[in-house]
Amino acid sequence: MTILQTTLDSPQSQVRVSRRTLLRSSAAVVLGGIALPSARGVAVGQSAPVMSSGPQPKGKVIDCHAHLNHHSRLTWEADDRKLIEAADKLGIDQLCCSTLTPHWPATLDGFRECNQWTADGIRRFPGRVLGYCYVNPGYGREALEEIRRYIGDYGFIGIKLYNEYTCIEPVVFPIVELAIELGVPILHHASHSHYFVEDQPRLTDGGHLAELARRYPQAMLICAHISGGGDWEWTIKALRHATNVSLDTSGSGTDQGSVDMAAAVVGVDRLVFGCDSSMTAGVGKICGADLSAQNKEKVMGGNMMRLLGRRKA
């Protein structure tokens, strides 16, 4: 919090605020379904004409898949600030963040300190960072206690699972049952390649998530980064009938048609916007998708708001 306020008090922050206002209009352009304006003739600091050209966004823009930096990274603090600055520029109001361990499988101490750092991030960037509690399901009772603590006491909004276990392994089930009890979503790392991914032997894919969704129809599952490098057409088709799985549009891939196919196959109500640190890719592919303004609003934040609204007291 203090860091943000310090930044906002600095002369540079005025430029940033003005730029943010400009780029909220970019989001407005996204939400308005209008073609992205040509950057021709628009210099930094000369943005007002663009800002005034589009409708203002009606709802929040929420990045459903973001990460704060692990503190072993020397530049973690500056890099966290850069993430918020990038969100400012792109008109992203809130980022749902987890902090991941640099090595997997995560140890108990490893994910515990990550969650402390995410809680610290929420304090440093009030109103901007929402927290996912990251656990390794293999720690059983300790993992469940961690989730209860961070969702109950620290206001985290969901659970982040990575690749320690495939999501259909029984060790994951108590986590899913707790998520249902608490009414929070699980963002699950996922990808599907047509070869064995040696460094992620327990990688979850859309088919696994569909199976988990059938077992737990009340669970709110989010399939991470459909544009994260795997065969997104396979993933989208695998999840067609898994109605309690939302698809996170994040990832570095910007394949033309990916968001459009996802909307056509699973329905726009099941798409949630994310970047996973690929910022312009994340926003740009929603800009480019052939969706109505109303549907873009749902993807950019409305659908995530709906998931977060199901949290139980």
Next chain:
Amino acid sequence: MMIDVNAYLGHFAFRRLRHNTAASLLALMDSKKIDKAVVSSAGAITYRNPQAGNEELAEETKAHRDRLIPFAVINPFYAGWQDDLKICQEDFGITGLRLYPKWHNYSLSSPCCREMIAAATERSMVISIPIRVEDNRQRSWLLNIPDIPLEEIVELVKDHPKTRFILLNGLAYTGSPLGRKDNGLPPNYAIELSRLSALLANEIGQLIANLGAERVMFGTGMPFNYPDPALLKLQVLETDEPDKEKIRGQNAAKWLRL
């Protein structure tokens, strides 16, 4: 003027492409205010005989040469490439090439490739090289085509100082001599931005600082990619307007003699 140096027409073997005809690509360009695009045949990436793709491309772009600038795909290990090169330039009016050394299974340092590059340079053709076609993690079960290692590009630009290269669909140049200041390499290559970051690590900003804005070019990868992420990079890039104009189209116009 906005010029996209990284666009394609036709079909790709492993995924349906939209906006892949001249008419539909031009409509997309109009909607994004992109004035001109350098296009090559997506089909030629996997055709055994890439000249068939060049013929399709020449026909498809014939009526739109004011906006679509065709580049030919040549495989220097395929019979008759010298004839193809001649036909592409003299009959089709093509002014540049796209090379796929990994997809066509040859080395950039092989004698055949050197000979082809020398021949193209003699004809004042620009040579563009996609570092990748698509993310290898989504590859078909039929093949495994790696990205071109940047070390191979370093040797290439050193070996052909009089040739002009445009590097497409790459990133992490700043981790290679290609993107470093005072790298001792000839300034005979430009870097296209579709996979570069404009925020967070901001590789585009680093390349402008290290190499100069004259060496960065706008490109989208459409219709493989949505063009919007690349447009957004230009919009959020923190550099002055003259630099942005160079990247947007001036550099490409100069290299392509438009």
